[in-house]
Each structure stands twice: as C-alpha cells, then as structure tokens.
Amino acid sequence: MENDKHRYQAIIVGGGPAGIATAITLCAKGIHCCVVEAHKTPIRKSGEAIPPNAKPLLKQLGILSLAENKKHTVYYGNKSCWGSDRLEEKEFIADRLGPGFLLDRLHFETQLQNLYKNTNASFYSGFKLKKVVSGEKEVIATIENDAETITLKSSFIVDATGRKASVCRHLGVQKENLDTQFAITFNVKLSSEIPHEISVEATENGWWYVAPFAKNEVTMMFFTLKELIPAKENLKTFLQDELQNTIHLSKTIQNIEIESTKIMPAGTSCLQIPFGKNWLAVGDAAYSFDPISSYGITSALASGFYGGHAVADFLHGKQEALDVYRYVVENAFQAYLHKLIAHYDLEKRWEQSQYWTNRLAVFKSETAS
Ligand SMILES: Cc1cc2nc3c(=O)[nH]c(=O)nc-3n(C[C@H](O)[C@H](O)[C@H](O)COP(=O)(O)OP(=O)(O)OC[C@H]3O[C@@H](n4cnc5c(N)ncnc54)[C@H](O)[C@@H]3O)c2cc1C
16 A cells, blocks of 8 residues: 655645745645755844834734744844935834844744644655656655655645745746846954944945844845856955945944855846646745845745645635735735836946946846836
8 A cells, every 4th residue: 555654735845934934824724734944953044134014924924923032133224325325214113013123043944943843744854855746646756865765745846945946946947037146245243232223335336234143243245246246265355345435334344354255146036937737936936036125034924825825725626726826926026126126226326337237227127028
C-alpha cells in the first residue's frame, strides 16, 4: 500500500513571512499542509520597518501581539532628504493607527515559525527543494537535507521562496526583473545613541537607508545600480565617498569602520502571472518591491493571507479563487508601481546621473506597456 506519510493537500515551500502567513491561514481553514524551509533555524534577513498601516493586517492574521513583543521597537517615523537639500521629517504620531514597528527581524522570523509549529502541522526545516514535477492530478516535490531525500505528494504547491521564486523556476515559470537595483548592507557601531527612526538620503549614485539596530548600532544600506557597484577591493572607499556626498547623514555618521558588507538584489521584479494549474506564488516570489516602499514584509504577509484563502477555496472546488487572488495582487502591484514612479520623479537634482535617469526610464516604460 502507498505510504501517505508525506502526502498533503498543499505544500508550502519557504518559511519566511509569506510562507508562514499562507500556512497558518491554510491550517485555520482545515487544509492538511506542510512547510519546507531550507534553513534549520531562522536566519537574519534585511528589512525591519513595518509602517502603521500594516497593523490591521497583523491583527487579522493574529500576529499583532508578536510585533508588540519588547524585542521589537517602536517606529516613530522617517527623516528624509529626497528631491531637495532639505531634511524632511515624517512622524507617525499623527497617524490614526499610531506608530509602526522596527522589527528585530531574526526574532520575528522565529516568532512566526513557532506560531506555525504550535499548530502541530508538518515542518520540514533544513530541507531544500530539489525538484518539482507538476502532473495531471498531483504535484510531486523532492526535498533533501544532508542526510535524506523525501518525496512529498500534494494537490497543490505554494511558492514562498522569496526573490528567487524557486518553485516557479522548477516549473519553468520566469520572474521578470524590472530594474537592476542592488543593496550594499552593513552594520556599524556609533559613539552615541540614535533615535528610533529611519533616515533616508539620496545621492547622485543612489540612496542611503539607515535604521537603528541595537543601542549605538545601526544598519546601513546603500542602494544603487548593479552596474555602478565597484570591484570588492574598492567597495569600502566607494561607500565612504557616497557617505561623504550626503548633506545630512555625513554630519551624524562619522569616522565609521566598515567591516563586512553584503550585496543583494533590491529592485522590483514580478511574475507574468502569480498562479498556474496547481501552484500559486506569494510574497517576494510573486512580486518583489523596492525597499524605498517599506512594503515587502507587509505585502508578503498580505499575499500569504489572501493566497492561503484562495488555495483553500480552490481545494474546496472554487475554481475562480485563484483568478480572484491574481486580480487583487496584480492591482496592488500596479498601484505600487505608480507610487514608486511618483516618488523617484521627485528627485531632479542629478539629471545626468546614470542612477536617476535609469530608474525613471525603466519604470515609465513598464507602466506605459
Ligand atoms: C536590502 C533590503 C531591505 C529591505 N527593507 C525592508 C523594510 O524595511 N521593510 C519591509 O517591509 N521590507 C523590506 N525588505 C523586503 C522584505 O525583507 C521581503 O519583502 C520579505 O522578506 C519577503 O518575505 P517572503 O516570505 O516572501 O520571502 P523571504 O523572507 O525571502 O523568505 C523566503 C524563505 O524561503 C526559503 N527558501 C528559499 N529557497 C528555498 C528552497 N529552494 N527550499 C526551501 N526553502 C527555500 C528561504 O530560506 C527563506 O526563509 C527589504 C529587502 C531588502 C533586500
């Protein structure tokens, strides 16, 4: 007799915010599912800002209390130098929903995974997806760790693998990069304590993002085009020069020692269509957002929530559920693109700059098509 131990109604690949939001939604709807996550224990990821308007979603997902944990801090607002030499402040104090959250991202990922584990549903942590075959009646996913290879069988598979969209790649579905923005990230210790707000400052070759990390420690990110990033041996000088080119940040962040840096894609990308016969993509796997929007984590949770409902409805015979999901997420992505263009359009100080001319050109051609 066939062994049903690894047979599920839905397999979710990826145990980040999107995957866990999908999984807890499916569990709540009575769907027998499992999560496959490549890392044995959560890893620290880039991105920590949750704006106030995410609070209703966190509440609906039942995870507002996780964000209110004292490991995370209050996000009071932004200081931004963008479009002019002036430093503008946006405070959330006046926001009807109050301030947002600056997450301890590692703790947040752990909290989310623990929430899912408490449902007693299956969690293959430390297993990487190796192969997906989509047949007429079922999806077969092969996963492996150092010690074993497991074959999972299911009616449906959810791609929650982040920017790489690994499930889609296995199924031959390509993700399109709309631009070539990359982030160079590093942490530095400062000699004085810094306020709980985020600073953003544009320069000729990109823009800086500085967020509090710990007492006297900040996470710094410089966003630029992939083609403008110098060779490894010149990277620190490049970053020090870019910091010197700022009007405001260079006054508060001085004499820093840049130790290790990470370089990662940080542009906008999307799938042509976020679902197929027996698969659906959520979070960054479906749509990846420019971090200037502070939209990635919220959108990952939202698409996990709505994607989870769509998959449950589909498995209960409602064929149209996946199309409804597509309608909602595609429209949200179009709205994001329009806001993004408007935001980049504000910056006109460096009309000859490769960074600024490139950004507007690629996005405008995308929304025109
Ligand atoms: C530099 C930078 C700054 C950012 N700042 C912010 C910010 O301030 N605010 C904000 O809201 N967003 C921010 N973001 C975006 C945010 O971090 C992402 O949008 C969010 O992590 C997406 O969640 P996800 O669950 O879709 O993907 P991820 O968090 O990437 O999770 C995907 C998971 O899938 C697993 N996985 C991948 N491949 C496989 C495989 N083959 N098999 C098994 N498991 C696999 C991974 O291990 C990972 O845990 C930032 C992003 C970057 C790059």
